Amino acid sequence: MGEGEAKAEQATKADHKHAHSASSTPESYSKDGDRRGGGDAYRAFCGAIFSILVLLGIIALILWLVYRPHKPRLTVVGAAIYDLNFTAPPLISTSVQFSVLARNPNRRVSIHYDKLSMYVTYKDQIITPPLPLPPLRLGHKSTVVIAPVLGGAGIPVSPEVANGLKSDEAYGLVSMRVVVIGRLRWKAGAIMTGRYGFYATCDVWMRFNRSSNGQVPLLAPPTCTVDV
Numbered sequence: 001m002g003e004g005e006a007k008a009e010q011a012t013k014a015d016h017k018h019a020h021s022a023s024s025t026p027e028s029y030s031k032d033g034d035r036r037g038g039g040d041a042y043r044a045f046c047g048a049i050f051s052i053l054v055l056l057g058i059i060a061l062i063l064w065l066v067y068r069p070h071k072p073r074l075t076v077v078g079a080a081i082y083d084l085n086f087t088a089p090p091l092i093s094t095s096v097q098f099s100v101l102a103r104n105p106n107r108r109v110s111i112h113y114d115k116l117s118m119y120v121t122y123k124d125q126i127i128t129p130p131l132p133l134p135p136l137r138l139g140h141k142s143t144v145v146i147a148p149v150l151g152g153a154g155i156p157v158s159p160e161v162a163n164g165l166k167s168d169e170a171y172g173l174v175s176m177r178v179v180v181i182g183r184l185r186w187k188a189g190a191i192m193t194g195r196y197g198f199y200a201t202c203d204v205w206m207r208f209n210r211s212s213n214g215q216v217p218l219l220a221p222p223t224c225t226v227d228v
Contacts, residue, residue, distance in 0.1 A: 069111075070105045070106050070109075075202075075221075077145070078098070078147070079096070079098050080096065081096050082095040083151065086162050091154045093155070094150070094152065096120060096149070098150070100202065102143065103143045109186050110139050111186060112137050112138075113182055114185070115132075116133035116181070118148060118180050119150060122161055127176075173207060174206055175205045184196055198228055202225075207219055
């Protein structure tokens with residue numbers, strides 16, 4: 001093969017290599033462009049989801065501020081003691097009645113009570129068996145009085161409770177705690193919340209002696225604490 005033919009063959013190979021390289025370059029550019037386009041679409045999708053979540057959060061905050069439910073308020077407005085007697089070993093027989101005013105302070109939210117029960121304690125010991133109460137609904141800014149008669153016969157108590165009640169009776173002043181427990185739900189329009197545990201205690205100071213039978217005067221405004 002002559003020198004001229006060798007140069008011609010080298011030139012042909014170079015042209016073929018250049019043509020192959022030139023033909024592959026647009027394809028690689030196209031693949032890079034597809035990758036960039038896919039990344040932009042993913043970022044746009046994530047941005048849209050984030051914006052929707054932020055908007056939903058703002059809407060939920062506004063609704064909470066508008067319909068924010070407040071705890072119910074309880075107050076003891078009356079008391080009566082019909083029976084308070086002791087027998088060995090010690091046992092106590094009681095019949096008492098406390099009028100509890102329950103108020104819904106919410107303007108746009110109603111309160112629904114489920115599985116309510118009520119009992120009385122003295123020195124943190126139950127002196128009346130828990131009494132189940134019917135379901136209760138309180139509309140906007142409404143009130144209701146709960147006044148069941150509580151008590152039972154032959155309830156075992158500690159000597160401290162028996163002696164303390166006897167001493168208070170002799171002194172003419174007795175303090176008892178009214179307990180209301182159950183579950184409640186708030187409702188705003190068509191939206192009903194889940195059930196929340198409800199626990200309320202009211203400390204009641206009363207003037208009481210052996211001659212008392214029925215209504216007894218309250219000596220101080222009862223303080224009620226409500227936990228939800």
